Amino acid sequence: MRVVFAGTPEFAVPCLDACVQPGIEIAAVYTQPDRPAGRGRKLAASPVKEFALAHGWRVDQPENFRSPEARQALASHAPDLMVVVAYGLILSQKVLDIPRFGCWNVHASLLPRWRGAAPIQRAVLAGDARSGVCLMQMEKGLDTGPVIDCVELDDISRETGGSLHDRLSACGAQVLARQLAQLVATRARPASRAQPEDGVEYAHKLDKAEALVDWRNAAAAIERKVRAFNPWPVAEADVAGERLRIWAADALPGSASATPGSVVAASRDGLDIATGDGLLRIRELQRAGGRRMAVLDYLNARPDLRRPAA
Template sequence: MTDALRLVYAGTPEFAVPPLDGVLAGPDALLAVYTQPDRPAGRGRQLQASPVKQRAQAARVEVRQPLNFRDPAERARLAELKPDLLIVVAYGLILPQSVLDIPRFGCWNLHASLLPRWRGAAPIQRAIEAGDTETGICLMQMERGLDTGPVLLQRGVQIRADDTGGSLHDRLADCGAQVLLEGLNRLRSGDALTSQPQPSEGVTYAHKLDKAESRLDFSLPAAQLERRVRAFDPWPISDCELAGERLRVHAAEAAVGRVGATPGSILAANAQGIDIACGEGALRLTRVQREGGRAQSAADYLNARRSPLLA
């Protein structure tokens, strides 16, 4: 049985907020929160605090924002806290072994996949894009490799046929909070957490999303493009060129195409959507956005056009 734990939390984006909320509501002492330095954001490029920083400040917890941990003085500041555990959730910095060795119980990481599948930066989106039907949360004991540490706890989450990157993100963030609290409760009560080394088979990497990937390539199968549209919502949002106009594609579905149609050609444009021929089948655009405009149904977009898409 262990008394209240001395915790340090490291995270940056919205995904890391629900697990942080769980820690804040628990019995343990949260000594400090580490997060990425403020970054320019929005049209005015004003410096903006991360979601984790905003939540920590609202809870009156000390926030620290080092550029990295190469400076021995920064590592010494962390060591002065005498943490039992450092919890890392989408922090965005690689932690050297000298940092991993500081807490009494080492460092835990919450990762949004069933490891070793989808190690890396964008596991949620890559799982949808690949057509996976299940993903999940792993609570991992951190080591120097990228998401290679042994798994302490895991929980599966089904990927629904209509899931977007945003909807799956939110469910996984809530699941992550539950898994983390289970781990903390077990650590505090003395219930041993057995670490399971990751298998060497089935390793895949979820490479960081790139804005350049957003352009839809209609030579690909429609089913693949439909998954990409869902995966890239709410960022970076897929886009295409249609009748000389760039459109962002917020929602689409695979449809039956016309045999022999040239990929990228418009097959239909009506209240149901805009059908674009693909390498296999057709992609029906159902929600789009013009440059400088707002997202709208394909029907509303067609009604607002000055000229019809089809003669």
């Protein structure tokens, strides 16, 4: 069974590893072209490319598949199946029709909820109780294809964007490995179910501007933002006269008479900030140009905050 894999970020690497099993030949690995990264803005390979090269697999990096030459190059690999995981390109029907069994996509949500670019962070931001991974048969629409298999996570109430990313990445590899083994055994396209028309939500791409905290919002909503945007783009807020990045925080019950954004208490347990509804206790933060630190370390540099605000 000749498989072409298409993926780019770290999320896709466990799925590529899951393709290494009896009866599977990885014909080629597709990933986004090298992009500038880091302070030096030097071209950097994607995590998928690094993993593929370390295993001696062929790597192709076309900008897109619009040209007949790019599609012909894909067809030359004679793929039985193309597995797509966070690749970063929308594939046309001409591309989807090339592999014998079409294209499978591993998507980090319980479809049809959170179709689109940022399903993990949107689930945390919305306060979803559960999440999961779906393996679907790709079609031309954006994440609209019939679902082959799913893995569900029942409680994501304390997850960050980063921790949920890691759990769902592992789940994606699990469901993909299971269905690849089945495909090798049966040599038949697997059964699938159409996505329901109700419950569709779109997970729009994250924008750094969204990371700015509005203290007039409820503490519970701000806490979800802090968790969703950890580790990127990281929530930011104006606190006690300076802009801070907030890495960890908890919503506290109760109310404060202080103006939203005011520091109402400061101790080794955290920095308590008044919000539009309840208090937000900041536990980890980062000053401009500084490192991530616990609140106690921050207070050592800001002794003026140790007294409750007036």
